[in-house]
Amino acid sequence: MQTFDVRQLDVFSSVALKGNPLAVVLGADSLTDQQMADFANWTNLSETTFLLTPRDPEADYRVRIFTTLKELPFAGHPTLGSCHAWLQAGGTPKGEEIIQECEIGLVRIRRQGQQLAFIAPPLLRSGAVEPPLLERVRLALGLTPHAIVRSQWVDNGAGWLALMLADRDQVLALQPDYSQLHGLAIGVIAPCDPSRDDIDTHFEVRAFIAGDGAQEDPATGSLNAGVAQWLLAEGLAPDRYIVSQGTAIGRAGRIHVERQGDEVWIGGAVAVCIEGHVQL
Structure with missing residues (x-):
């Protein structure tokens, strides 16, 4: 049995316990891979990460990202949270930006005042959703044919x-049938109307991951990175906008999106809530 330093952080919110x-x-x-998977399953969080020595000489650190069910090649809030933990533990970047190595490759991260931001990675898949799959998702979300x-x-x-969807209220009213969404990761977005919606953001987002320990994600960097593109x-x-996420489950996530030339950056606040040790 070994002892490791561990942090639990809140990502995409400046308000404690709201990210x-x-x-x-x-x-x-x-x-080992199994120890990582077992601990991630035990935490019952949407993701748990493990910081390692980088393999790529350009990287400052390497991260492995696990849900309760599987390992992910990339995820957004684990990227910002892992970077914050690495910096807090005394990590010093080799250059002006922090370079994270993960299974998708190298990800650039930068400090923006009190926030961190990562560059949106390229899409592995884009384009139209197949009509039969779209109909399956529509029915599982309880949406009308033209919603x-x-x-x-x-x-x-x-x-x-x-x-x-057309408006924020429709997004907040969703009650998914997760049994019909198994194996899918679904993001739903709608524009906010400043004349009607009492909120300081441009879009409302919800993220559903059927079968995972946390079936609705409170604030999702990878989804918002893809949606932004x-x-x-x-x-x-x-070119610059703010997303609200987590409202329907009592959170107050805020994801900041900014396009600079050909690059899209996804940022937010990070705070440490718990510091301690774990024996594995």
């Missing part, structure tokens, strides 16, 4: 399929 929780195990090089305004694959490693490419969002 997306993440467990980070530091110095995890000696852990889906747009749909798109926005998969950057986490398998996201995204739908756009979709919306910006089609002129459906301004």
Whole structure:
């Protein structure tokens, strides 16, 4: 049995306990794949990460990302939370940006005041959603035939399929039948109306991951990174905007999106809630 430093952080919120929780195990090089998977399953969080020595000489650190069910090649809030934990533990980047190595490759991260932001990775899958699958998702979400305004694959490693609805109230009213969504990662987005919606954001988002320990994700970096590339490419969002997520489950996630030239950055606040040790 070995002892490891561990942090539990809140990502994408400046208000304590209102973001997306993440467990980070530091110095995890000696852990086996099974030990990582078992601990991630035990935490019952949407993701748990393990920080390791990088294999790529350009990287500052390496991260492995586990849900309660499987390992992911990339995820957004684990990227920002892991980076924050690495910096807090004394990590010093080799350059102005922090370079994270994960299974999808190298991910650039930068500090923006009190926030961190990662560059949206390229989409592994985009384009139209197959009609039979879209109909399955529509029925599982309890939507009327014409409620889906747009749909798109926005998969950057986490398998996201995204739908756009007409307004925020429709998004917040969703009550998914998770038994019909098993094996899928579904993001739903709608524009906020400042004249009607009492909120300071441009879009409302919900993220559903059927079968996972946390079936609705409170604030999702990978989904918003994929959605941002979709919306910006089609002129459906301004170059800088803020997303609200987690409202329906009592959270207050805020994801900041900014396009700079050909790059899209996804940022937010991170706070440490728990520091301690774990024996594995």
